[in-house]
Amino acid sequence: MTISIVLFTSDLRVHDHPPLRAALRGADAVVPLFVRDPAVDAAGFAAPNRLAFLADCLSDLDANLRARGGRLIVRRGDLVDEVCRVAAEAHADEVHMAADHSSHAHRREGRLRRALQAQGLRLFVHETVRTAVAPGSVTPASSDHFAVFTPYFQRWSQQVLREPLAAPRAVPVPDAVGSEALPARGDIADVSPGLAEGGESLGRRQATDWLRTEVSTYDDRHDDLPGDATSRLSPHLHFGTLSAVELLHRLRPEHGPGPAAFVRQLAWRDFHQQVLAARPSAAFSDYRSRHDAWRGTAEAHDDIEAWKQGRTGYPVIDAAMRQLAHEGWMHNRGRLLTASFLTKTLYVDWRIGARHFLSLLVDGDVANNQLNWQWMAGTGTDTRPNRVLNPLTQAKRHDPDGDYVRRWVPELEGLRAPAVHEPWKLPGLDRAAIDYPDPIVDLADARDRFQRSREHARGGAR
Incomplete structure (x- = not known):
């Protein structure tokens, strides 16, 4: 036998x-x-x-x-x-x-x-098994990996995928091998109260429902913070309860900008895997150093704690951070905004943010988490390393009526847009009635600090 x-x-x-x-x-x-x-x-x-x-x-x-x-x-x-x-x-x-x-x-x-x-x-x-295209199977002529997404995506899109495999009908297992008891969710402390359930059965149902009803509008709605129109399949991809290969086989015959936009997100996942496979040190050091003199925990302790607790005074940032704490998951647009705020607005080391995210994210994958943080910090593969996402502009664009903010920041539930995004501008008595902090930093001052720091770092690196 x-x-x-x-x-x-x-x-x-x-x-x-x-x-x-x-x-x-x-x-x-x-x-x-x-x-x-x-x-x-x-x-x-x-x-x-x-x-x-x-x-x-x-x-x-x-x-x-x-x-x-x-x-x-x-x-x-x-x-x-x-x-x-x-x-x-x-x-x-x-x-x-x-x-x-x-x-x-x-x-x-x-x-x-x-x-x-x-x-x-x-x-x-x-x-x-974990990726659709194996890291290292798509490379440029002059390097062992692609450092920019667009040319990688062009080559990635041309790859012939293996055919998905059906689940086996029978899995005979010998009786002689003993097993420990399965772990149980109820035995684990400090779990976010709104954490989603896991498992292949649920993941497959969730994927089928989303592909049938939501993917067609993904291109238009994936940045819609209150609409929550993302797939929420990332935890299942992280734990492998869903196959990226099978998802792509289901998506590629579909036409339209929605399916195409979601395919692009799956490509980003493979892109980060191939970067980290070629440069393992990118998990903890800058992929492309800008010679930043980042503020660390000692210097920026109060700002970091306000960011973690969702008490920065910028409602869209605080809403996203509170969603993370409650669900162990955060809307993708929220991830970009909170990472930009920590690294560019507060000028705090991206590794501090990456560690905090990994402590809570159910889909906390080293490749995607660390390289997305570096992308937003401007030390990764982003070709525009000095971009800064203004939280007020972004809030008015992606949460125009303030529904996302009110969902996660109940102190502001009585406010309507635009006041819900700028509560510090309320008249005296109205402002005093709200137990919510003023902004911990002025955006114009913060942008100037970041630009001066990057310019100084660039000069010191010459």
Whole structure:
């Protein structure tokens, strides 16, 4: 009897799962394995919101495997040690897993390959499980990766995608391999009260509903803050409960600016993956240094805390930060505005903002989070590094009636636009009746500070 192990990481699904299908083709039985690795906790990636969503995903994956005659095996410990231990218990012949291109994943894969080889086992690593196009498969002639999105997108769009794989009908699992209990959301503390539920079953229903009813207007409405017309599929893509390849196969036959705009967002996800795969240091250092003398925690403590707590005095910024705290998720336009405000208006180091986002975001992906923060800070791949998003202009454009602000900043629920975006301009008694702070910084002064700092940094770098 031949037995294969399928090591699940951030690909928690049974539909369109190349490692699972490959393992089933070559074996009489498989061991679907997920390892809860303390190294992930130690690295700071195990935030409560992601742990809660992960618990949902594992429970749903187990249910989907049981519906096919199998079950999910969960172990806790060093990933390499646990895979080798399970391989010995099951008398497995080989291990299949999805490719991951972070520096941590590369080190882990190398350790696992060497340990399995010592036991006489083979490791098969499958591409295009987490991404639609594998990092490194689309490169310019003069470099190992694209540093600008538009030429990458042109090449990415020409790639022939593999065909999506149906979920297997049966997943036979040997009885001899034991499992720990599945983690439960209810056992995890400090979870955002409005955090969405996870799992492949829910993700597939959500994707089907959105593609049927909303994607046609995505181009016009994806920046609509109160309309909340984004897909909210990013957590499912992050945990792999949805396949980017399958989504693209469903989108590409569609016509119109809505589907095209959403395809472009999926391309941005792959773009960031290929940048980080080629430049792992971009997770913690500037991809393109502007030699900024950023303000840090000591110098800007009060401003940073006001930003985190949604008490900056700029309602659209505070609304977005409060949405993040409540839902563990933030509207994409809100992410741009709050990142611009922290880095350009407050001139605070982008890493401080990136860490805070990773502590709360359920879709907190290192590649997308860190490189989007750098894009907005002007130290990443943005070709306009000095752009500043004015929160008042942006609020009036993307929340013209103030509905988004009133939803998340109840202190202002009695105000209508334009006053809801500039409550400090209210007459004395009306202003005094509202328990809401004045702006922590003047926008004109802040812009001057940023421009002077960038000019000084540019001169010092010559």
